[in-house]
Amino acid sequence: MTYKVTLxxxxxxxxxxxxxxxxxxxxxxxxxxxxxxxxxxAAMAKYGTPLPQNVLDSIRKNKVALKGPxxxxxxxxxxxxNVALRQELGLYACLRPCKSYVGVRSxxxxxxxxxxxxxxxxxxxxxxxxxxxxxxxxxxVLSKGKIAESAAIxxxxxxxxxxxxxxxxxxxYAVKKKRRKVTAVTKANIMKFTDGLFLSxxxxxxxxxxxxxxxxxxxxxxxxMQLVQKPDLYDVLVLPNLxxxxxxxxxxxxxxxxxxxxxxxxxxxxxxxEAVHGSAPKYTGLNKVNPxxxxxxxQLMLEYLGEARAAKNLEMAVASIIKEGRSVTYDLGxxxxxxxxxxxIIEKLRVPVGAAV
Ligand code: NAD
Numbered sequence: 001m002t003y004k005v006t007l008x009x010x011x012x013x014x015x016x017x018x019x020x021x022x023x024x025x026x027x028x029x030x031x032x033x034x035x036x037x038x039x040x041x042a043a044m045a046k047y048g049t050p051l052p053q054n055v056l057d058s059i060r061k062n063k064v065a066l067k068g069p070x071x072x073x074x075x076x077x078x079x080x081x082n083v084a085l086r087q088e089l090g091l092y093a094c095l096r097p098c099k100s101y102v103g104v105r106s107x108x109x110x111x112x113x114x115x116x117x118x119x120x121x122x123x124x125x126x127x128x129x130x131x132x133x134x135x136x137x138x139x140x141v142l143s144k145g146k147i148a149e150s151a152a153i154x155x156x157x158x159x160x161x162x163x164x165x166x167x168x169x170x171x172x173y174a175v176k177k178k179r180r181k182v183t184a185v186t187k188a189n190i191m192k193f194t195d196g197l198f199l200s201x202x203x204x205x206x207x208x209x210x211x212x213x214x215x216x217x218x219x220x221x222x223x224x225m226q227l228v229q230k231p232d233l234y235d236v237l238v239l240p241n242l243x244x245x246x247x248x249x250x251x252x253x254x255x256x257x258x259x260x261x262x263x264x265x266x267x268x269x270x271x272x273x274e275a276v277h278g279s280a281p282k283y284t285g286l287n288k289v290n291p292x293x294x295x296x297x298x299q300l301m302l303e304y305l306g307e308a309r310a311a312k313n314l315e316m317a318v319a320s321i322i323k324e325g326r327s328v329t330y331d332l333g334x335x336x337x338x339x340x341x342x343x344x345i346i347e348k349l350r351v352p353v354g355a356a357v
Contacts, residue, residue: 003305006058006065007034011041012279013289013338014068020291020342021066021298027346028310030302035062039081040070050081056088063270066301068294069279079126082274086119087126091265091272092162093169094119095300096248103322104256105333111254113227114179114236116170117244119265121162122194124241127155158194158240163201169266170238171205174213181214181235182206185223185243198240224250252276259290259331260322262297264304273301287337290329292318295345317348 007022009015025032037055044050050070059065072080085091094117100109129136131152140147147153170182184202186195199217206215218226220243227234227247231254239247252261258277265272275293283289295318302311321327327344328334336344 002031002033003064004033004035004062005301006055006062007036008039008055008065008067008070009036010039010068010279011071012069012281012284013286014040014070014279016285016287016338017275017289017291017294018066018068020338021294024291024295024314024342024345024349025298025302027349028302028307028314030305030307030310034066039085051084051088055085059085059089059270059272064301064305065270065272066294066298067272067274069275069277071279071281083124083126085272086265089270089272090120090267091270092118092120093166093266094244094248095173095264095266096251096261096276097296097300098248098251098255098261100255101260101319101322103325103328103332104260106254106256108231108254111231111251113231113234113251113254114173114177115244115248115251116166116173116236116238117248118162118166118239118241120241121157121159122241123154123156124245125155125157127157129153129155156191156194158198160197160201163198163240164205167198167202167205167238170236171209171213174236175209179213179235181216182209183223183234183237184215184217185220185237185239185247186217187220187243189219195240202238220247223247227251227254248276257331258293259329260292260296262293262295262300264297264300271301271304273297273304287339288330289338290331291338291342292322292332295342313349314345317345320348321345 009018035058037058039055040050043052070081096115098113100111131150136153139153174182186199188195188199252258261276263274263276275297277293280289299311299314321344327336327341329341
C-alpha cells in the first residue's frame, strides 16, 4: 500500500532535515507518495500569504502531514503559521514524547515522559488588543480599573469542551500505551475560572479511568521544579496550551535538547507530525543540524499509519546510531552533517541491529 502524505519543508534548516527524513522513511520500506507544499517565508514571497489555501486543502485531503519548522517573525509580520495550521485543521492535541537515548548528552538518564498539550485555546487563541483600542478600553472598564490605561491585553479562553477532549486524549493515550499515570498541570489557585475549569474537567474525566490509570494534579511552577528534581515520578502530563508549550521545551531539555525531541498534532480528521524545535535560522544551508527530532516525528507518523514494525525498526536504527556516536551531528558531540547522519541511519535500516553479517 502507498500512503499519500503532505510534506511541508518549512523555513531555515527545515528543507535540510525534511530531505533527510524523506530518505530515511523510504529506507523503512513503507511506500509514501509525498505531496510537497510551501508555507512560511517561501510561500509569503510567492503567494503573498504564509499559509496558502492549497496547503490546507492538501492536508485535509491526505489527512496526514509531516512538517519542517516555520520561522515566525517576532512582534510584527505574519502571525504564527503553526498556530494557524493547528486552529484551521482542528489539531487540538499536541503529543510530545520525551525519552532518553544512550549517547545523547544529558544531565538525566532513563527519562520517559509524555507531554500532552492543548493546542487551540488559552493565550494562543490570538485574541489580543492594542493599548488604547476600543476593546482594550472596554475591558479596562470591565476590570474596574485593575488594568493600566497603557496596557496591551491578551484574552485566555478555556472551554469545558476543549478541556474535556484534551484530557480524554491524554487518558486514552495512557490506556493505549499502557502508561501508569496522568498528571493535570495548571495554575488553578490563581486563575480560578480558566485553569480552575480545566482542572475540574480533568478531575471529572479521571473518574472514567479509575482503576486503569492513576490521576494526580500539580501547579505548573511546582511541576517545573519537580521535573528538574524528580522526573522519574511522572509519566503522562496534560496541560493547557501555554504551560504545555513551555514544559515541552523543559522536557526536551531533560532528554538532551531540541535536536532529539519529536512531536505530533492530532485532530478529529487528521494528524500533523513535526519536531519540537524551530527553524534554527543561523544554521540554514550548512547541512549541520540534527535530523533526529523530525525522524522520530516520522516514527510517530508511521505508528499512526499502522506501520508499527517499521516505526520500531526506525527507532532502533536511530537509537543505535546515537549510541555508537560515530555518525552524529555537532549537538550530540559528533561532526557528521545532517545528510551523513541520515545516511548512517539508512545503512542501519538495511543491516538491522543484531542481524547476522
Ligand atoms: P530553534 O529551535 O530554531 O533554535 C534554538 C537553538 O536550538 C538553535 O540555535 C540550535 O542551537 C538548537 N537547535 C534547534 N534545532 C536543532 C537541531 N535540529 N539540531 C541541533 N540543534 C538544534 O528556536 P528559536 O531560535 O527560538 O526559533 C527560530 C525560529 O523557529 C523562530 O522563528 C520560531 O518562531 C520558529 N519556531 C518554529 C517552530 C515550528 O515550526 N514548530 C517551533 C519553534 C520555533
